[in-house]
Amino acid sequence: MSRFTRGLVPLTIANVKSYVRDRGALFWTIAFPVLFVVLFGSIFSGGPTTFNVGWVDQDQSPAATHLRAGFAEVSLLNLKDASQDDALAQMRDGKLDAVIVVPAGLGAAMTSGGSGAAGSPFQLILYTDPSKQSSSGTIQQVVGQVVGGINQQLSGKPPTIAVQPQTLQTQNLTNAAYFVPSILAMALMQLGVFAAIPLVAQREKQILKRLSATPLARSTLVGSNVFTRLLIAVVQTLIIVGIGAVLFGVSVLQPLAVAALVVLGAVTFVSIGYVIASYARTEDSANTLASVVQFPLMFLSGIFFPIAFMPQWLQPVAAFLPLTYLGDALRQTMVGGAAYAPLYIDVLVLAGWLVVTFLISARYFRWQ
Amino acid sequence: MEPAPPVISVADLHKSYGDVHAVDGVSFEVGKGEVFGLLGPNGAGKTTTVEILEGINKSDSGKVSVLGLDPNLDATQLKERIGVQLQTAALYPNLTVVELIDVFRSFYKHSLPTSQLISDYGLEERKSGLTKELSGGQRQRLSVALAMVNDPELIFLDEPTTGLDPQARRSLWDRVAALKQEGRTVVMTTHYMEEAEQLCDRVAIMDHGRILELGTVDEVVSGHFKERSVRFGTVPAFDDAHLAQLRAVTRVAHETDETVLYTTDVPATIGDLDRLADQVGAQNLDVAVKRPTLEDVFLELTGRALRD
Numbered sequence: 221m222s223r224f225t226r227g228l229v230p231l232t233i234a235n236v237k238s239y240v241r242d243r244g245a246l247f248w249t250i251a252f253p254v255l256f257v258v259l260f261g262s263i264f265s266g267g268p269t270t271f272n273v274g275w276v277d278q279d280q281s282p283a284a285t286h287l288r289a290g291f292a293e294v295s296l297l298n299l300k301d302a303s304q305d306d307a308l309a310q311m312r313d314g315k316l317d318a319v320i321v322v323p324a325g326l327g328a329a330m331t332s333g334g335s336g337a338a339g340s341p342f343q344l345i346l347y348t349d350p351s352k353q354s355s356s357g358t359i360q361q362v363v364g365q366v367v368g369g370i371n372q373q374l375s376g377k378p379p380t381i382a383v384q385p386q387t388l389q390t391q392n393l394t395n396a397a398y399f400v401p402s403i404l405a406m407a408l409m410q411l412g413v414f415a416a417i418p419l420v421a422q423r424e425k426q427i428l429k430r431l432s433a434t435p436l437a438r439s440t441l442v443g444s445n446v447f448t449r450l451l452i453a454v455v456q457t458l459i460i461v462g463i464g465a466v467l468f469g470v471s472v473l474q475p476l477a478v479a480a481l482v483v484l485g486a487v488t489f490v491s492i493g494y495v496i497a498s499y500a501r502t503e504d505s506a507n508t509l510a511s512v513v514q515f516p517l518m519f520l521s522g523i524f525f526p527i528a529f530m531p532q533w534l535q536p537v538a539a540f541l542p543l544t545y546l547g548d549a550l551r552q553t554m555v556g557g558a559a560y561a562p563l564y565i566d567v568l569v570l571a572g573w574l575v576v577t578f579l580i581s582a583r584y585f586r587w588q
Numbered sequence: 589m590e591p592a593p594p595v596i597s598v599a600d601l602h603k604s605y606g607d608v609h610a611v612d613g614v615s616f617e618v619g620k621g622e623v624f625g626l627l628g629p630n631g632a633g634k635t636t637t638v639e640i641l642e643g644i645n646k647s648d649s650g651k652v653s654v655l656g657l658d659p660n661l662d663a664t665q666l667k668e669r670i671g672v673q674l675q676t677a678a679l680y681p682n683l684t685v686v687e688l689i690d691v692f693r694s695f696y697k698h699s700l701p702t703s704q705l706i707s708d709y710g711l712e713e714r715k716s717g718l719t720k721e722l723s724g725g726q727r728q729r730l731s732v733a734l735a736m737v738n739d740p741e742l743i744f745l746d747e748p749t750t751g752l753d754p755q756a757r758r759s760l761w762d763r764v765a766a767l768k769q770e771g772r773t774v775v776m777t778t779h780y781m782e783e784a785e786q787l788c789d790r791v792a793i794m795d796h797g798r799i800l801e802l803g804t805v806d807e808v809v810s811g812h813f814k815e816r817s818v819r820f821g822t823v824p825a826f827d828d829a830h831l832a833q834l835r836a837v838t839r840v841a842h843e844t845d846e847t848v849l850y851t852t853d854v855p856a857t858i859g860d861l862d863r864l865a866d867q868v869g870a871q872n873l874d875v876a877v878k879r880p881t882l883e884d885v886f887l888e889l890t891g892r893a894l895r896d
Contacts, residue, residue, distance in 0.1 A: 226694070227694045227695045229694075230690065230694035231691055231694070234680060234683055234688075237683060238680055242682055426674055427678055427680070430734075433642050433643075433644050433674070434667055434692065434695040435667045435696060435697075436695040
């Protein structure tokens with residue numbers, strides 16, 4: 221039995237038992253993220269999962285009818301025929317989420333041999349409400365894809381890509397689909413930045429000193445602390461993903477990649493937690509420092525809203541924060557959706573943070 | 589027959605923290621089966637000395653050998669064979685007594701059965717209770733039990749009875765006496781002179797990083813005080829001038845309602861005191877003879893009480 225493994229399992233079990241019996245810690249790492257998922261999920265995706273869209277047909281040609289049928293196939297959209305004035309009035313009253321206008325001339329443009337020769341394509345008009353960011357974004361996506369599919373059909377070639385409503389739904393990030401990976405990332409971050417606080421407390425209460433008088437290796441002590449956190453991370457992930465699936469129908473596209481990212485993210489933030497512990501003398505100051513670290517991470521990393529919605533001057537800050545990349549990577553692998561950075565960049569940035577913070581804490585962590 | 593090599597041998601040990609000489613040239617030996625006491629106020633250097641012996645702190649210079657090992661170099665090997673109790677160390681508050689003992693046992697190659705430790709240290713009733721719910725005495729017993737999990741040859745006890753009520757203190761003293769009976773060597777630090785007098789075969793009195801006195805309690809005390817004190821309830825009819833002329837009396841003092849005669853010959857002084865009492869008609873003098881204590885030695889050496 222090597223020195224590292226001796227005592228590792230019993231100490232990890234003891235850590236988990238201590239953890240589970242500490243109601244406060246249990247609340248912050250399990251109940252708190254769960255509350256977040258349920259609350260945010262319910263608040264922001266409590267509305268209908270279909271959008272009422274006004275359909276204004278000013279062309280009245282067979283082509284326009286064909287187009288309408290294409291939109292009507294999308295279960296996300298609930299079409300309502302109306303005149304333009306009527307439709308826009310309804311939208312102002314909040315009865316419609318968007319209005320699509322088919323101007324006169326569509327049928328003529330089609331029969332004249334498509335849009336290609338004339339240069340500029342025929343223009344559909346789409347009204348959306350920019351103040352409802354997520355619904356308007358979704359509608360724009362859906363409309364764009366339907367039109368794209370129909371363009372392909374019209375081009376005469378056999379459709380290489382068919383418009384499948386299923387594809388539309390996974391690509392379309394509902395609020396819950398955005399929040400579930402985000403909150404998983406946030407939970408892993410919190411778990412990590414507070415990870416070394418038990419060690420600071422044990423240092424303060426001289427438990428570390430007592431342990432140092434036994435043959436237990438320091439690497440075992442740290443390893444056990446990290447394994448404990450990883451176990452908690454796994455439980456957190458299962459709970460958050462489970463709630464996302466059961467309550468909000470968010471499924472996981474790439475379970476293995478998500479699992480790998482959960483481990484990488486947890487270890488990276490645990491390492492950041494050790495840096496915090498290296499600079500804190502007492503349990504109280506470590507707690508304060510961890511809180512000071514967690515709040516900017518929480519609000520500037522695209523957890524609650526996409527980074528694109530942040531003020532320009534804050535966006536470079538987000539580009540520096542590790543949580544930005546963990547959230548982005550988890551969103552990409554769990555629900556698809558627009559990437560902030562390519563996945564390998566996400567992984568590289570997280571790994572970079574891991575290496576740097578590991579070196580800092582290995583150098584500066586005080587044992588006594 | 590060769591005498592057994594000492595379990596601990598320390599020669600000219602030094603350790604500084606910045607400008608502070610925590611340990612400033614300490615030398616002593618502890619033999620097998622001995623109970624050795626390190627006495628001194630806080631900051632005297634006891635803790636640093638003990639930590640160096642335990643292999644959890646490194647010395648600056650000096651020669652240290654513990655169980656034939658160099659704690660600076662062979663700390664891990666050494667830690668397998670020693671037991672350490674730290675007075676100030678908390679325990680994992682949310683583990684039960686049994687769980688905590690089991691975790692500590694997993695750190696060692698060789699360990700005693702949990703049930704034996706539980707019964708040796710009187711923890712049966714609380715074995716399933718969380719350590720944070722233990723009384724002070726139970727906690728202290730558990731702390732010593734944890735020091736015993738690896739069946740150590742050498743045990744370090746740090747203020748083992750501080751904060752305990754007299755009964756709990758007695759019961760711990762019995763345990764320490766039992767350790768000695770089992771042939772183990774014990775090094776303990778303490779503030780309580782009575783404890784040192786009861787338990788320790790030899791003591792070292794430390795202050796400012798140096799050993800001021802080293803020897804058996806008797807040696808240390810009689811090296812400093814040739815006198816004994818004869819005490820009795822103050823009799824108004826006596827006057828100090830008369831008392832000072834009694835045989836062998838070197839000094840007369842008053843403590844609250846007692847008169848104290850320091851003497852180099854107790855029977856002579858008491859004989860004279862009896863006659864004096866007869867002369868003035870004082871009856872039933874409640875006379876007690878006391879030898880000076882380590883506390884008195886300490887007071888004389890350092891000018892302050894041990895428990896500052």
